[in-house]
Amino acid sequence: MPITVISDRIKFFINRTRERLWVKPLASCVLSIAGALIAKLADYTQLAQILPSVTVESVETLLSVMASGMLVIATFAVGSMVAAYGSASNTASPRSFALVVADDVSQHALSTFIGAFIFSIVGLIATKNGYFQHAGHFVLFILTIIVFMMVILTFVRWVDRIARLGRLGTTIEKVEKATAEALKRRRDAPNLGGRPVESKYYTGLAIPTDSIGYLQHINIAALQTYAEQINGYIAVAVLPGSFIVPGRPLAYIDAESLVPNDVDCSLVTSAFLIDKERVFDDDPRFGLVVLSQIAARALSPAVNDPGTAIDILGILTRLFVGWKTQMGSEYTPEVKYDRVTVPELSIQEMFDDAFTAIARDGSGAVEVQIRLQKMLSILAAMGDDAMRDAAIRHAQRALAYAEKNLLLPEDIATIRKISSFAFDDPLEERY
Structure with missing residues (x-):
């Protein structure tokens, strides 16, 4: 599969994962576990001869304070974020919910709090079971201080953001920004990188779909690849945001030596991502x-x-x-896919x-x-x-x-x- 086709899919997938609240906390948990255990590597070096002594009790005390405090703060953060999400849906529009959830500062804050909690629990268990030696205790102590600083800075920044998150003005700003970015992408590629439509009438073999929902994304690169394989042209009949019903043609294939039974419709329909809701990216x-x-x-x-x-x-x-x-x-827009026409x-x-x-x-x-x-x-x-x-x-x-x-x-x-x-x-x- 061509690199352009893969990168196009990956880019859209990344944009969708940003709207999932669990992604960053999950990554933070993995990094926290790795960070707590990486201190063990110091025990296999000569750092023990030069590092100052740190008592096990001091490390356990810091980790205990962090473990007890981070769970409370994380719970408070989730409650505040849920209230902000509800406010955004009630005061603005339920369709703006995805933009509010994708707020980077809030996701980063929640990830930091949960990650600090996991870090302290893992570090505390390892310490109480004698997993670390002298150098490992010192490295774990330094890591704990760094995590403490990150939590404090993140909390201060997050409090300022949560006071605005969910407010009508903030939600409107997010919608305006998302719309402006979508308009800019469409200005740069009015035909999504394809050729403009020369006639309002479609000719060729219609490619319908069995799906129902909103068209979220069109992989024009994949259509270009298939058009080159059959030595033909593909005319896209719908744009992102259209409501698709079974039997509605997504595109038309025009090729001189085209045999309808030889056309792989699945390669065409797979380039059209249809789901339950509209998204801002290409719409x-x-x-x-x-x-x-x-x-x-x-x-x-x-x-x-x-x-x-x-x-x-x-x-x-x-x-x-x-x-x-x-x-x-x-x-004059650049035509990257000369075998695909897009309205x-x-x-x-x-x-x-x-x-x-x-x-x-x-x-x-x-x-x-x-x-x-x-x-x-x-x-x-x-x-x-x-x-x-x-x-x-x-x-x-x-x-x-x-x-x-x-x-x-x-x-x-x-x-x-x-x-x-x-x-x-x-x-x-x-x-």
């Missing part, structure tokens, strides 16, 4: 959806926080402006993901409608025809929502004036 639209859902929750009568929706409108505008700024007219993201669908729910749920809040119209006018003036069409369509739709739900004629007139950019005819001729 920029998912980030836009999550941001829109957070704004919609803030606009619900139970929360009534239009300020959060206004802030998210600014974030969405910043993301779209960054998308357009990088995707200049002179930009680009639809700016119309991206605007639907970002602004539809906010326009609907914020239709009765004049301040939200004003900010929405202003943000759409900024995007309409970016110089991109597709983005302008999408912005105009959503401005008109938002105005229709506002006219239906705003109570004061003065508020409606204000929204009409701001949204005049979305209409070709003069304002006074329309109303």
